Amino acid sequence: MAYETISFSTNNGIATLMLNRPDRMNALNSQMRAEITEALGSIGDDVRCVVMTGAGAGFCSGQDLRDAAAGADIEGTLRREYEPMLKAVTECRAPVIAAVNGVAAGAGANLALAADVVIAVESAYFTQAFTKIGLIPDAGGTWILPRLVGHARAAGMMLFAEDISARQAADWGMIWEAIPEAEFVETVQARAGHLAKGPSATYVAVRRALRESGGNDFATQLEVEARLQGEAGRSADFREGVASFIEKRPPNFTGR
Template sequence: MSYQDILYGVEDGVATIRFNRPQALNAMTLRLLEETRDAFARCADDQQVRAVVLTGEGRAFSSGADLVANMSAPPLGADGRLDLGLPLETHYNPLIAQMRSLPKPVIAAVNGAAAGAAANVALLADLTIAARSAYFLQAFVNIALIPDAGGTWLLPRLVGPQRAMQLALLGERLPAETAQQWGLIAEVVDDEALAARATAVARKLADGPAQAIARIKQSIHAAAGNDLDTQLALERDLQRDCGRHPDFMEGVMAFTQKRKANFKGG
């Protein structure tokens, strides 16, 4: 697939997916979502890719769904009525599932606004790093909708029901520094340092033990739906896999020899 609404590149084991509609603050069209999903599929298939950075071109991560473009050809159900669940089913939800199931870490580098569905895409990354001027906005209530793209699942788990309700019901901006204090994101950096910091984190992960990183991601994401006994069993099984991989012995040898580990991954 050739891309019009995103940019894609790979360097030093890090794939960068960049929303590329800066004139529209990277508002999400169905084409942008299709291209992003295609890029994530490439990341999954490319053995050279060990980590992924998701970000936006220009002064925003993304302002959310492009209402003008999307409503110019509104989604209609079989009965001919407006069906806003349809693009969720066909585009947004599969993208979220793709990001979560990818056995490679996804780092969202949030520059400027992350609003609507884009806020939740950013927050559902494995690590979210934001510029100091960035903010997150659950804008849905302002147009009489509910948070989607996983927002109603994620927010109460991370910040509790009261703060989740506050974000969803009031539809007000959440500054990046407050998002970090609430545990929604991993890190806040000065605006001019965002790209370099996200790339540095991604490259560190790309140099790490790929199999263990994939299983860390799998186990932590599974925890939200598991009881303790189920999670303990999962840890046992995944630890068994890790211990049988050559990266484990390399890590032990590097530790005892006081050198940097040379993980092969795979």
């Protein structure tokens, strides 16, 4: 499928989804949200990892306030367009890396944080800019952020709407790592390559276990682990992993 606001390509098991409105700092409009949802929903078994990044100088500056739909029916837009897009990220059939190459603001920050792993260039920053225009954080931010950095830091980010550098975000545990610009592309490619060669179905199960843990007590989470581990234990990748360990060779995982 041809896209206008994103580019989407696959190579060696890695799908690259690039937000592609650099003249608007990759701000989200209705068409982009639909295209992100469509692209992530279309991936098949050949995709073992997804890298989501931005064209130009920024990752995503958030909602495009010039979009005709921006102020017409905010609640309806969140329900009809944002929710499917964010679920497409969190329920993707392959692990998702957000490669944050510049500013990630508002809904753009929360789109990045919805990924399984966030890797940012050191010059990038994150901001919950919603209160600057009289809105509350959305796009999952009020759920994701306090679980990553705790209530106090989440509240401070949201109320003061201050920029948080990639290095500070990494120190807080908000993202996985902040990388110098000269090493950023190579690091993202290496991380994506590692996931693409690994037991991708198991990675998705790890995601499910982590996300379910947020609302579970310990006993319930033990049940979740047993169920998901049972599924993993019946997989071809588990059999291959054990065989490769015994035979002292690298595993050849298939994602099944």
